[in-house]
Amino acid sequence: xxxxxxxxxxxxxxxxxxxxxxxxxxxxxxxxxxxxxxxxxxxxxxxxxxxxxxxxxxxxxxxxxxxxxxxxxxxxxxxxxxxxxxxxxxxxxxxxxxxxxxxxxxxxxxxxxxxxxxxxxxxxxxxxxxxxxxxxxxxxxxxxxxxxxxxxxxxxxxxxxxxxxxxxxxxxxxxxxxxxxxxxxxx
Numbered sequence: 001x002x003x004x005x006x007x008x009x010x011x012x013x014x015x016x017x018x019x020x021x022x023x024x025x026x027x028x029x030x031x032x033x034x035x036x037x038x039x040x041x042x043x044x045x046x047x048x049x050x051x052x053x054x055x056x057x058x059x060x061x062x063x064x065x066x067x068x069x070x071x072x073x074x075x076x077x078x079x080x081x082x083x084x085x086x087x088x089x090x091x092x093x094x095x096x097x098x099x100x101x102x103x104x105x106x107x108x109x110x111x112x113x114x115x116x117x118x119x120x121x122x123x124x125x126x127x128x129x130x131x132x133x134x135x136x137x138x139x140x141x142x143x144x145x146x147x148x149x150x151x152x153x154x155x156x157x158x159x160x161x162x163x164x165x166x167x168x169x170x171x172x173x174x175x176x177x178x179x180x181x182x183x184x185x186x187x
Contacts, residue, residue: 009043011087014085020111021081021084021114066107100166102165
């Protein structure tokens with residue numbers, strides 16, 4: 001499976017799901033189950049490599065601003081959601097995480113930013129097709145820490161300075177900008 005086909009499947013199933021992450025995951029499993037096991041494994045490789053590429057402090061900071069806090073688990077789910085938004089949003093975010101302010105047409109912290117099941121879609125489809133677990137993907141090991149330089153997530157001024165467009169669009173004037181969040185963030 002080529003990268004273009006990977007993104008076409010992500011886009012097609014997201015659009016059919018109307019942006020609902022749970023429905024999107026179900027449709028991904030359904031779509032992937034129509035492919036052969038090799039193609040499903042390739043899809044999983046594409047997904048996992050992007051999941052690891054987004055394991056960066058600057059992307060975590062953007063998630064923190066959008067979600068008003070993001071624990072380790074929450075950031076994992078956010079990365080699945082970010083991939084599910086499609087190539088333009090994903091690549092644009094990696095280029096400039098603050099650009100999410102323009103890349104997102106809408107963001108509802110109650111339903112968006114969380115897509116854990118999308119991360120398991122290829123595993124579920126492979127098991128449906130073969131009755132076995134997805135084989136080892138033979139990808140380089142993920143880093144133990146996010147790449148880049150961390151931002152103090154507890155310092156709202158620092159977050160507003162690093163992510164001015166996200167802060168202005170999603171935190172200022174919402175009543176959330178002055179709320180203190182715990183060290184672990186919200187799960």
